[in-house]
Amino acid sequence: DAGVIQSPRHEVTEMGQEVTLRCKPISGHNSLFWYRQTMMRGLELLIYFNNNVPIDDSGMPEDRFSAKMPNASFSTLKIQPSEPRDSAVYFCASTLGVLVQPQHFGDGTRLSIL
Amino acid sequence: EDKVVQSPLSLVVHEGDTVTLNCSYEVTNFRSLLWYKQEKKAPTFLFMLTSSGIEKKSGRLSSILDKKELFSILNITATQTGDSAIYLCAVTNFGNEKLTFGTGTRLTIIP
Numbered sequence: 411d412a413g414v415i416q417s418p419r420h421e422v423t424e425m426g427q428e429v430t431l432r433c434k435p436i437s438g439h440n441s442l443f444w445y446r447q448t449m450m451r452g453l454e455l456l457i458y459f460n461n462n463v464p465i466d467d468s469g470m471p472e473d474r475f476s477a478k479m480p481n482a483s484f485s486t487l488k489i490q491p492s493e494p495r496d497s498a499v500y501f502c503a504s505t506l507g508v509l510v511q512p513q514h515f516g517d518g519t520r521l522s523i524l
Numbered sequence: 525e526d527k528v529v530q531s532p533l534s535l536v537v538h539e540g541d542t543v544t545l546n547c548s549y550e551v552t553n554f555r556s557l558l559w560y561k562q563e564k565k566a567p568t569f570l571f572m573l574t575s576s577g578i579e580k581k582s583g584r585l586s587s588i589l590d591k592k593e594l595f596s597i598l599n600i601t602a603t604q605t606g607d608s609a610i611y612l613c614a615v616t617n618f619g620n621e622k623l624t625f626g627t628g629t630r631l632t633i634i635p
Binding site: 512516 | 572621624
């Protein structure tokens with residue numbers, strides 16, 4: 411079975427550039443989560459969707475961050491403009507949200523903003 | 525705000541030893557506690573616990589939840605070098621589906 415697929419695996423870009431991270435959840439899963447992981451703060455939830463609708467975006471750091479889920483099989487997390495402090499590993503996870511089910515994580519995007 | 529505290533922060537043991545990792549939590553309207561193992565990439569799911577006192581077991585790994593004292597432990601017996609990883613504890617509540625993670629325990633197994 412294909413797991414959660416994220417792209418790109420690595421992204422290195424200069425400060426001020428727009429960054430778009432992509433996620434394809436596991437087929438049939440109806441909840442999707444974006445996390446950010448840093449050494450200082452660990453894994454933090456940024457936003458999550460249920461049935462393509464954003465439910466909780468309280469973890470989104472500021473207006474420079476936005477996320478969309480145009481359909482059940484695709485989501486993007488965009489940072490514009492990017493800053494060095496955005497450097498982190500960004501994970502996407504999905505789950506079948508109807509029952510108590512664990513979240514399954516993608517391999518992450520390692521983002522470096524120079 | 526939900527809170528998860530893991531201890532120890534890091535642990536180094538010899539192959540064959542038994543280790544116990546701790547996770548305590550403060551959650552409004554607790555639903556479940558989950559353990560994940562993270563090596564180089566994605567956290568991989570180990571256990572989900574919802575009821576007190578019922579041990580979940582998978583090979584050399586086992587976990588149990590105490591909802592009265594608000595903690596869980598993860599035991600690994602006869603450790604192997606492949607057990608070296610960061611072990612993450614997370615909780616959910618009935619208000620939403622999001623996971624609140626602890627900072628993890630970094631476990632290193634020396635051959």
